[in-house]
Amino acid sequence: xxxxxxxxxxxxxxxxxxxxxxxxxxxxxxxxxxxxxxxxxxxxxxxxxxxxxxxxxxxxxxxxxxxxxxxxxxxxxxxxxxxxxxxxxxxxxxxxxxxxxxxxxxxxxxxxxxxxxxxxxxxxxxxxxxxxxxxxxxxxxxxxxxxxxxxxxxxxxxxxxxxxxxxxxxxxxxxxxxxxxxxxxxxxxxxxxxxxxxxxxxxx
Numbered sequence: 124x125x126x127x128x129x130x131x132x133x134x135x136x137x138x139x140x141x142x143x144x145x146x147x148x149x150x151x152x153x154x155x156x157x158x159x160x161x162x163x164x165x166x167x168x169x170x171x172x173x174x175x176x177x178x179x180x181x182x183x184x185x186x187x188x189x190x191x192x193x194x195x196x197x198x199x200x201x202x203x204x205x206x207x208x209x210x211x212x213x214x215x216x217x218x219x220x221x222x223x224x225x226x227x228x229x230x231x232x233x234x235x236x237x238x239x240x241x242x243x244x245x246x247x248x249x250x251x252x253x254x255x256x257x258x259x260x261x262x263x264x265x266x267x268x269x270x271x272x273x274x275x276x277x278x279x280x281x282x283x284x285x286x287x288x289x290x291x292x293x294x295x296x297x298x299x300x301x302x303x304x305x306x307x308x309x310x311x312x313x314x315x316x317x318x319x320x321x322x323x324x325x326x327x
Contacts, residue, residue, distance in 0.1 A: 135280055139182075139191055140287050141307050141317045146185040148299045148319075150237045155325055157181075157239070158292025166241045172249045177242040178285040183253045184237055190254070193221035220254050228252060296322035 147154060161177025174180050195218040202211045210216060225234045230249050238245035291297065299305035300318045308316035 135191070135276075136283055136287075139186065139280065139284060142189040142191060143182060143185040143284065143288065144291070144299075144317050144319070145307065146189050146237070148305075152237070154288070154292040154297060155295050157243075158289055161239065161242050162289065163242070168241045170247070170249075172251060173241060173247075174250055176285060177239065178288050179281065180239055180242065181288060182281060182284050183250070184239065184248075187224045187253060188237065190220050190224060194219055224254060293325040294321035294323075295325055296320075 146152075158178070161181060163177070165173060165175065165177070174183070197216050197218070199210050199212050199214045199216060202209070204210070205216065227234055230252060231246065233246055236246065238248055240247045297319060298321075300320060304318055308318070
């Protein structure tokens, strides 16, 4: 448990938060004006399949457009069937998460568009269509809750990321630095920093 907590704190959270900020900057999302709305209770038009928190919607949407794991590889431990195809023990299976996140579905007709519905006008997207760090939600789980397959994800990463987004929402005039200095800083493939600037800090 301690090892998972340390690994999560060192690698997963910084990597995902950098990915979220990349999406925020790319889509020109003004966090100081957006975050207070997302911190309010779900609007009257919300459904049981909407997240309990608007900040959770922002994290999920950013992870959808800029996933930590664009492609995931798994080796079959036993022979079985996957989507009506027979797979054999020892075979490798690739899940193209980034492509799946941008595929059209009946509930996602404009997958390239960032949506914070129902807190803001946009396309309503069921939470069970998100792949959170490559893992889909459990359709049998209680509404608004992720499946329990990953303790670190559900009880650490998502909670901390929501708090980080809320804290960043206090930064007025937040923007990345111009030129290469504004690119995500990486150690091998792991993001370790993202240089940005802001003009003032809004009171909490």
